[in-house]
Amino acid sequence: MSKTDTIKRTRSWLYTTRTIFGKELKSYLGTPFGWVILACTMALQGFWLQAVIQTMSQASGESVMFYMLNNVHFWFYFIFIFPLITMRTFADEERQGTLEGLLTAPVTTTQIVLGKYFAALLFYVVLWLPMLLYPWMSELGNLYTETRYGIIPEGRIEYTPADWYGPISILTISGSFFIALGLFCSSLTRSQIIAGIVCTCLMIMYYFIGRVTELWGEFPAAPVFHYLSCTEQISAFSRGLVDTRPLVLYLSLAIFTLALTKRVVDYRRWHR
Amino acid sequence: MCQSRRFNLKNQIILLELRSHMSMVTAQHLHKVFGRFTAVKDATFSIEKGEIVGFLGPNGAGKTTTMKMLTGYLPPSAGTASIAGYDIIDHPLEARRHLGYMPENVPLYEEMRVYEYLEYRARLKGICGSSVRKQIGLAIERCGLEAKRKNLISTLSKGYRQRTGLADALLGNPDLLILDEPTNGLDPNQIRQIRELIRSLAEEHTVILSTHILSEVEMICNKVIIIDQGIIKASDTPSNLTRDLRAAGRVSIEFKGDPTEVIKELEAFEPVKKVIIEDPLPGGWNRILVRAEPGTDTREKAAAIIAAHGLPMRHIYRHIPNLENVFVEMTRRD
Numbered sequence: 001m002s003k004t005d006t007i008k009r010t011r012s013w014l015y016t017t018r019t020i021f022g023k024e025l026k027s028y029l030g031t032p033f034g035w036v037i038l039a040c041t042m043a044l045q046g047f048w049l050q051a052v053i054q055t056m057s058q059a060s061g062e063s064v065m066f067y068m069l070n071n072v073h074f075w076f077y078f079i080f081i082f083p084l085i086t087m088r089t090f091a092d093e094e095r096q097g098t099l100e101g102l103l104t105a106p107v108t109t110t111q112i113v114l115g116k117y118f119a120a121l122l123f124y125v126v127l128w129l130p131m132l133l134y135p136w137m138s139e140l141g142n143l144y145t146e147t148r149y150g151i152i153p154e155g156r157i158e159y160t161p162a163d164w165y166g167p168i169s170i171l172t173i174s175g176s177f178f179i180a181l182g183l184f185c186s187s188l189t190r191s192q193i194i195a196g197i198v199c200t201c202l203m204i205m206y207y208f209i210g211r212v213t214e215l216w217g218e219f220p221a222a223p224v225f226h227y228l229s230c231t232e233q234i235s236a237f238s239r240g241l242v243d244t245r246p247l248v249l250y251l252s253l254a255i256f257t258l259a260l261t262k263r264v265v266d267y268r269r270w271h272r
Numbered sequence: 273m274c275q276s277r278r279f280n281l282k283n284q285i286i287l288l289e290l291r292s293h294m295s296m297v298t299a300q301h302l303h304k305v306f307g308r309f310t311a312v313k314d315a316t317f318s319i320e321k322g323e324i325v326g327f328l329g330p331n332g333a334g335k336t337t338t339m340k341m342l343t344g345y346l347p348p349s350a351g352t353a354s355i356a357g358y359d360i361i362d363h364p365l366e367a368r369r370h371l372g373y374m375p376e377n378v379p380l381y382e383e384m385r386v387y388e389y390l391e392y393r394a395r396l397k398g399i400c401g402s403s404v405r406k407q408i409g410l411a412i413e414r415c416g417l418e419a420k421r422k423n424l425i426s427t428l429s430k431g432y433r434q435r436t437g438l439a440d441a442l443l444g445n446p447d448l449l450i451l452d453e454p455t456n457g458l459d460p461n462q463i464r465q466i467r468e469l470i471r472s473l474a475e476e477h478t479v480i481l482s483t484h485i486l487s488e489v490e491m492i493c494n495k496v497i498i499i500d501q502g503i504i505k506a507s508d509t510p511s512n513l514t515r516d517l518r519a520a521g522r523v524s525i526e527f528k529g530d531p532t533e534v535i536k537e538l539e540a541f542e543p544v545k546k547v548i549i550e551d552p553l554p555g556g557w558n559r560i561l562v563r564a565e566p567g568t569d570t571r572e573k574a575a576a577i578i579a580a581h582g583l584p585m586r587h588i589y590r591h592i593p594n595l596e597n598v599f600v601e602m603t604r605r606d
Contacts, residue, residue: 012398019395031383097379101440104343104375105396106368270347 016107020115024089028123037084041127044077049134063163064134066238070231075207082175083199085124086182087192089116090265094190103269113183113262120179128171135159162240170237170246174230177250178203180257187264206230296321296448296478297342301351304337304502311337313502314351319495321447324474326489327482328595329499330603335482336376338499339452342480343373356447369398372441372477376452378433382426386417386436389425390443397444411439415469431462438469449473451481455488467492486595496595500603510595517593517601520566524550526559526587527578535560537577543568557586 028034045068052067068074093099102112138157145155185199186192210229213222226232233246297319304312312334319325327335340346342353344360344367353360356370381389390408399407412421415435420428425436434454441449454470455463463485471492473479483489489496490510498506498513506513514520521543527534535547543565550559564570571588578585 015400016396016398019392023392027381027383096382097375097377098381100340100345100375101373101379101393102396104345104368104371104373105393106365106398107396108365269345 013111017111017115020102020107020112021119024116024119025122028085028119029126033088034123037081038127041077041081042130045130048073062239063159064138064157065131065163065167066235069167069234069238075231079200079203079207081124081127082178082182082203083185083196085120086179086186087196087199088186089120089183090187090261091189091192091195094268095192109262109265113258113265117180117183117258120183121176124175124179125172128168131168132164135161135164160240163238166237166240166242167234169242170234173247173250174233177253177257178206180254180261184257184261184264187261187268295319296323297353297355297480299338299342299351299353302338302341302348302353303350304334304341304346305349311502312341312348312499315499315502315504316351317497317504317507319478319480321478322474323495324470324479324493325481325495325497326493327480327497327499328484328486328489328599329482331484333499333603334502335499336452337502339373339450339480339482343371343450344368369444370446371448371450372443372446374437374441374449374451374454376456378437380425380433380436382424384425385422386425386428387412387421389436390439393440394443399444407443407445408439411442414442414473415439416465430457431459431465434458434462434466435469438466442473445476447478449477449479451479453483454481455483455485463488486599490595496598498599498602505602506598510598513598514593514595515567517566517597520591520593521564521568521570522591523562523564523570523574524559524587524589524591525562525574525578525585526553526557527583527585528556528558529581529583531558531560534577534581534583538562538570538574541570541573544570559587 048068049064051073052064056064056067090099093102103109138159142156145152149155181202182195182199185202186195188198189195206228207230209225210231212225213229216222227245227249233243236243237246295318297317299315299317302312302315304310315334315338327339329335337346341348342355342360344364347361355367358367358370360367381392384392387408390411391404394404394407412418415438417432417435417439420432420436423432425433428436438451438454441451451470455466458466467488470479470481474492481493494509496506496508496510496513497504531549535549538544538547538560544562545565546563548561548563550561552558562570562574569590571590575585575588
């Protein structure tokens with residue numbers, strides 16, 4: 001195969017993958033489905049931000065983001081975001097029969113999986129974008145306090161850019177694996193509900209793996225659980241400690257899960 | 273090294289030449305097993321360029337499974353097939369590029385608009401640039417979808433859904449169209465429109481369609497494949513299939529008077545196998561059914577015999593077998 005041939009093939013491969021990606025992204029943002037998820041997540045974030053500001057008036061030392069993410073209540077809605085985003089990706093297509101049209105088009109299963117994955121991941125990132133407004137909102141709050149009560153150093157909401165970069169990067173990094181996990185669950189079944197339940201269940205399990213050391217104390221295998229612990233990673237990242245180990249962990253887990261998803265989609269076709 | 277490359281090139285040229293002469297579809301010993309149930313057993317057939325092939329069979333005979341195997345959606349348990357010379361297992365993408373498929377019940381994305389859906393499908397099939405609009409325009413025009421191009425698919429009637437599915441299959445101008453029950457659930461007018469459409473498509477495409485409306489096949493297909501319980505029972509033109517049928521050559525006669533003598537004389541006549549008296553009709557009329565060798569005409573002789581007895585006759589009819597007879601004969605289980 002000549003070089004120009006390879007380039008041509010790669011280009012057409014990217015073209016069809018992008019087509020699937022675009023269609024999937026549109027199905028999130030062009031239908032009420034995506035906006036309902038966005039609205040619910042934002043409402044929950046809003047409630048929680050309000051509660052955090054209340055607690056911050058007593059405790060101090062860390063940023064708003066630290067208090068927001070390092071709490072069981074955050075996980076209470078964080079876990080449900082992933083099944084909501086991903087549960088329909090494969091299950092609904094299979095139930096409606098459109099998967100048949102997709103798989104008889106000249107595209108490979110890998111392209112379908114990747115297109116769907118990146119669309120879901122991008123939508124997930126969009127969910128956290130409103131968080132970027134918090135610094136601006138803090139400034140607005142400070143301005144209000146200053147005009148109302150004059151300059152009081154203790155009344156200011158202090159922040160550094162790292163307070164936001166850290167949490168957003170860990171949310172994106174861990175999300176890249178959790179989205180893949182959701183996609184995998186969706187490929188297992190033709191029922192969205194079952195996909196959602198399985199995904200939620202796996203998410204809760206993963207959450208508790210991170211809490212094993214809290215329950216059992218330190219033991220020889222404990223470092224493994226520390227390494228896998230999403231809660232500890234979030235805690236580190238929201239303090240501004242950016243670490244590459246979780247990046248390696250989640251990216252390799254994501255790639256592994258996506259490969260598994262591709263296998264499952266093919267397998268279900270072979271053994272129907 | 274250099275020599276072997278040259279040899280390969282030569283081989284490839286030969287392969288390309290072969291492809292241009294090959295049948296559009298060749299299925300070799302296709303076999304599909306679902307758990308303990310064998311859906312398709314050892315199906316071997318070939319379809320030439322430009323043919324309109326009707327896939328016939330009772331419900332659950334394996335029509336849809338065979339079609340799904342040809343499209344590459346269901347991998348065969350054994351055997352293989354090739355489309356336009358490309359093997360569906362070794363070169364699935366190439367094979368799929370040469371076919372347009374409309375699945376049973378036409379699954380579509382409900383939340384999309386017709387044009388949007390066709391655009392997505394066109395891009396998925398690798399059509400890019402200005403030819404996207406051109407191809408969609410052509411498909412929309414052929415399928416009569418101009419008025420509905422901006423409608424949401426969820427609001428379309430069954431007929432228009434079917435047309436959207438057909439327009440999707442036409443995108444990219446594939447050599448082969450596989451249509452699974454294209455007229456299923458349509459009203460008679462819509463059926464006629466779709467039938468006309470399929471007939472017009474046959475000028476440029478090879479078409480495989482499955483249906484259980486036999487008159488439809490008689491009207492548009494020039495080849496019939498009958499499949500029952502996963503086994504291909506026949507693969508021929510409709511006229512060849514009906515020619516050697518048991519029903520061919522049957523004659524029914526209605527006359528007045530005592531039938532015993534007439535029957536005795538008729539049964540003595542060479543091609544006649546058996547004469548059956550059917551239920552007596554009111555007014556002293558009898559109806560008899562003469563079973564004879566296929567392809568023979570016993571009307572003249574029968575009429576002469578009845579006239580010789582001086583009996584009045586009011587009806588004589590030689591059965592012309594149709595696909596329904598073929599279908600019933602090949603698929604009945606009694």
